[in-house]
Amino acid sequence: MGEQDPSDRLRGDQPKETKENGVASFSQFSSSVRTMVRIRQKYLAMKKRRLEIAAVSSQSFGSSRSTSPKVFTFDNLYEPVTSNPLLSPRKRKKKRKGRVLYPSNSLRAVPTKESSRAKSCLYLLFVIVFLQIYNAIENLDDHVLKYDLEGLEKTIKREVFGQQEVTERLLGHLHDYLSTYVHNKPLVLSFHGPSGVGKSHVGRLLAQHFRSVVGDELVMQYFVLHHCPTDDDIPQCTKSLDSQVSEIVTQAEESEKIPVFIFDEVEHMPRELLDTLRDLIHSQNNNEYLNAIYILISNLGHEDITKFVLHNSSVSVSGRLSLSQELTPWLRSYLQGHHMLFLEAEFLPFMLLEKSHVMECFIDEMSREGFYPDRPHVERLAEELSYYIIGEQEFSQTGCRQVVAKVNLL
Structure with a gap:
């Protein structure tokens, strides 16, 4: 077959309805001409955006049976107009603008996820804080290791009988206090109970242990009836006690260790010595007085402790272990009336x-x-x-x- 004439092809592409009704009326023909003029003017105005117009015109005017190329031409500009001749010109002016679509042969650009520098700085801060806390904990452990509290615990459990709760509380206070070197007040422990229950024996074990870890010069064991036997010796005893404690705490400050002072038979200590000891414990003049351990041993209130234990002896074993805690409030009120030295002491009552x-x-x-x-x-x-x-x-x-x-x- 030969090549078909373009005019014949245009006539062959007209809808069947037009062929059946004859030649289009004059008004329909003039409408098609005006439409072609407007499209021509629009093409001249948007010549720089030919690629976008080609994409839009391919979506708006293309049809399933169209075989025209994707490049815009004027060959079939009147096809949409003749395909629907009943459409009025006014409705054509209200044509919606088509959405701009991406070509099918290209990928849409995905936005890249930017990393924040502030997040990296925050992670670095967390690492620094963790290392600081870990280093502080390690330093605390190193400071406690110098005093060998594990060895002290083994010795007390091996040689002290029937005072399980008291020994646990004693070791707990020592561990908490010796975990660091700087304190805001000294540690004062007060042992109370009847004779023969192990108060003085625990004091001797503490003195022996701390002499081995901090040295003899930083541990003082004071027996009132031995160091100050008569009332005439009280003025000299107060001066001697003040000078000895001051010398020991000064030496302990230089060696960065915590001294231990053990006072036995406190119930026989005269009031002048109690006042001197209280001034040393509550001294706020120098920081070295705040880093010290004072242990007071006496049988003050032993009669009431005995009555309390016998009265509550019917309680189960698990309940007996809490008797010392029940005695603590009563001991505090009783001993504060005896002397203000016991105002901030930690009480450890020994049971029968x-x-x-x-x-x-x-x-x-x-x-x-x-x-x-x-x-x-x-x-x-x-x-x-x-x-x-x-x-x-x-x-x-x-x-x-x-x-x-x-x-x-x-």
Whole structure:
């Protein structure tokens, strides 16, 4: 077949309705001419945006049966007009603007996610704070290790019987205080209880332990009846006590260690010595006085402690362990009335010892003296002591005080 004439092709593309009705009317023809003129003017005005107009015109005027190229031409400009001749000119003016679409052969640019420098600085700050806290904790552990509290705990548990709660609280106070060197006040611990329950023995163990870790010069063990036996010696005793404590705390400040002062038989200490000791503990003149440990040992209030323990002896074992905590408020009010020295002290009341605890004291002492701790023999020795009998429980009236004398008679 030969090539078809363009005019014949245009006539062949006209809708069937037009062919059937004949030639279009004059008004329809003039409308098509005006439309072509407007499109021509628009093309001349938007010549620089030919690519976008081609995309829009391909979406607006293209059809499924169209075979025209994507480049804009005037060959088929009147097709949309003749395809729907009933459409009025006014409605053509209100044609909606088509959305600008991306070409199918290209990808839309995805916005890149920018990294914030502030977030990196925040992470760095977290790392620095973590290292500082970790370093502080390590320093605390290093400071405690110098005093070997684990060794002290083993010694106390091996040689002190029937005072589990008191020893745990004592070690807890020492660990908290020795974790750092700088303090706002000294640590004051006050031991109270009847004779023979282990108060002085714990004091001797503490003195022996701290002499081995901080040195003999930073530990002072003061026995009132030995260092100040008469009332005439009180003025000299006060001056000597003041100078000794001042010298020790100054030396401890130079070596960056915490000194320990142990005062036994505090119930025999005259009021002048109590006032001097209180001024040393509450001294605000120098910081070295704030870094020290004071241990006060006395039997003040021992009668009331004995009555309290015997009255509550029917409580279960788990309840007995809290008797020292129940005694603490009463001891605080009682001892503050005795002297203001006990105003800020931590009270550790020692309980009565049961018969089983006394037997443990006999076994330990006999082992030290080289005797074989025969169980029947130990029971016979324990029977020779006096006890408070409350139901099925037996509490020693003298604790372990007479144990050493009994073993020496063997």
